[in-house]
Amino acid sequence: MTQLSGIQKLLKSFSYAIEGMMHTLNTQRNMRIHFGVAFLAMILALFLDLSKTEIILLFFSIVLVVAAELFNTAIEAVVDLVTRDYHPLAKTAKDVAAAAVLLTAGHAVIVGFFVFADKIVPLHLRHWDATGGMAVYVAFIPLGLLVLLLISWRAYLRFKRNHT
Ligand SMILES: Nc1ncnc2c1ncn2[C@@H]1O[C@H](COP(=O)(O)OP(=O)(O)OP(=O)(O)O)[C@@H](O)[C@H]1O
Numbered sequence: 001m002t003q004l005s006g007i008q009k010l011l012k013s014f015s016y017a018i019e020g021m022m023h024t025l026n027t028q029r030n031m032r033i034h035f036g037v038a039f040l041a042m043i044l045a046l047f048l049d050l051s052k053t054e055i056i057l058l059f060f061s062i063v064l065v066v067a068a069e070l071f072n073t074a075i076e077a078v079v080d081l082v083t084r085d086y087h088p089l090a091k092t093a094k095d096v097a098a099a100a101v102l103l104t105a106g107h108a109v110i111v112g113f114f115v116f117a118d119k120i121v122p123l124h125l126r127h128w129d130a131t132g133g134m135a136v137y138v139a140f141i142p143l144g145l146l147v148l149l150l151i152s153w154r155a156y157l158r159f160k161r162n163h164t
Pocket residue numbers: 027028029030076083084085086087088090091094095098
């Protein structure tokens with residue numbers, strides 16, 4: 001067998017990675033949704049006057065969601081390889097991986113709102129707060145805190161139920 005050169009090895013590893021991406025796109029409906037939304041966001045970004053930071057944030061959010069979906073698919077494949085039978089650990093692995101995707105998708109929606117809202121909302125509607133800016137952004141902080149507290153509380157209740 002001929003020895004592959006360094007560059008050939010590199011190209012081969014790229015082709016495996018692209019294969020992984022294609023597999024995920026072909027098999028995961030959620031990945032197709034992420035791609036669709038990312039495509040629309042990029043088209044929208046083309047027509048709006050976004051700053052460099054906003055564009056970076058947008059790309060970062062998209063990459064985060066896509067990467068999480070790729071890891072989720074990899075974990076699902078490994079779990080299915082190990083067992084097709086019901087197993088609580090299989091459930092934990094898949095549920096936790098799915099939670100990571102949900103988190104990144106929620107983050108992307110919030111970033112999308114932050115980036116696009118005040119570019120899309122007509123100017124006269126933006127003056128409903130004293131500063132003329134979108135003070136609604138600040139509302140995300142208590143909302144985020146509330147979500148964290150609710151999830152922690154539910155997890156605590158479940159932990160208590162399982163340990164009494
Ligand atoms: N082997 C298993 N044992 C226990 N629970 C499982 C097992 N496989 C799946 N589950 C449960 O079913 C849920 C859905 O699993 P599934 O493999 O269909 O994932 P999915 O997110 O629907 O994947 P896909 O995107 O491929 O449809 C998991 O999140 C988990 O709660």
